[in-house]
Amino acid sequence: MKFFIDTANLNEIAEAQALGVLDGVTTNPSLMAKEGITGADNILKHYVAICNIVDGDVSAEVIATDYEGMIRQGEELAALHPQIVVKLPMIAAGVKACKYFSDKGVKTNVTLVFSVGQALLAAKAGATYVSPFLGRLDDICTDGLGLIAEIRQVYDNYDFKTQILSASVRNTMHVINCAKVGSDVMTGPLSSITGLLKHPLTDSGLAQFLADYQKGN
Numbered sequence: 355m356k357f358f359i360d361t362a363n364l365n366e367i368a369e370a371q372a373l374g375v376l377d378g379v380t381t382n383p384s385l386m387a388k389e390g391i392t393g394a395d396n397i398l399k400h401y402v403a404i405c406n407i408v409d410g411d412v413s414a415e416v417i418a419t420d421y422e423g424m425i426r427q428g429e430e431l432a433a434l435h436p437q438i439v440v441k442l443p444m445i446a447a448g449v450k451a452c453k454y455f456s457d458k459g460v461k462t463n464v465t466l467v468f469s470v471g472q473a474l475l476a477a478k479a480g481a482t483y484v485s486p487f488l489g490r491l492d493d494i495c496t497d498g499l500g501l502i503a504e505i506r507q508v509y510d511n512y513d514f515k516t517q518i519l520s521a522s523v524r525n526t527m528h529v530i531n532c533a534k535v536g537s538d539v540m541t542g543p544l545s546s547i548t549g550l551l552k553h554p555l556t557d558s559g560l561a562q563f564l565a566d567y568q569k570g571n
Contacts (some may be wrong), residue, residue, distance in 0.1 A: 355538065356517075356540070357376055357540060358379060358519070358539055358541035358542075359378075359379055360381070360541040361379070361385055361544065362385040362386045362400065364404065366544045368405050370544055370547060371409075372435060373527055375411040375556070376408060376547075378411045378486075378539070379413070380413040380541045381413065382441070382465075382478070403501065408410075410484075411461065412435070412439065414438050414440065415465065416417075419443070419445065419447060421430060424448065425451055428440040430484065432455070433449070434471075439462060440461065440462040440463070441463040441464075442455075442465065443465060444467050444475075448464060448480075449475050449476065449479045452479040452480060453480060462483070463482060464476035466487065467485055470484065472484075473505040473509075473516075476516060477514040481516045483517050483519040483539065484517070484518060484519065485520075486520060487542075488532070489521075490522045492524075502532060503535040503536075505518055505520065505536055506536045507538070517538035518562065519541060523541060523543075525545075526549035529550060
């Protein structure tokens with residue numbers, strides 16, 4: 355499973371990259387605003403800065419909700435850097451734009467997916483990634499993990515190449531469970547990745563090894 359980090363914070367991205375397990379980055383207008391990145395030019399420059407840190411795909415989201423606007427913004431984003439993936443919303447215009455970009459060989463990420471039917475449409479349109487929002491479904495007492503498992507089944511039934519990018523991952527158990535059901539990618543905060551390092555037996559075992567070494571040396 356690929357590990358993406360869901361942030362616009364350059365320090366966090368660099369830390370995840372340095373760990374050696376980062377495969378890409380997802381971000382959105384809300385995450386940009388959280389880092390104080392405002393204004394069209396500054397946002398575009400920030401996407402390039404992210405691409406210069408990581409080796410893998412970087413999802414950059416369009417703001418337009420009409421087809422023509424999505425095409426215009428998507429082409430501008432794709433031209434920024436070869437690692438850019440054009441992120442499109444799961445609406446009719448977004449599906450049409452996905453087909454347009456996939457026909458041109460531009461990578462796409464269809465986001466805000468909350469049903470198998472939506473995921474099926476994205477795959478039919480040739481999406482590189484489809485982003486079901488695990489955490490947001492859990493927030494309303496709906497089985498987000500079950501949705502990912504169902505999408506996996508449908509994609510495997512028909513050999514769709516679209517990768518399932520489990521989004522809105524909140525914690526380490528989300529990461530583990532996504533891996534169990536066959537998600538191709540997970541994207542979450544840095545803590546959801548670094549949290550996988552932690553286990554009390556690792557800490558106590560290392561402390562014992564070091565204490566024993568000190569006794570004998």
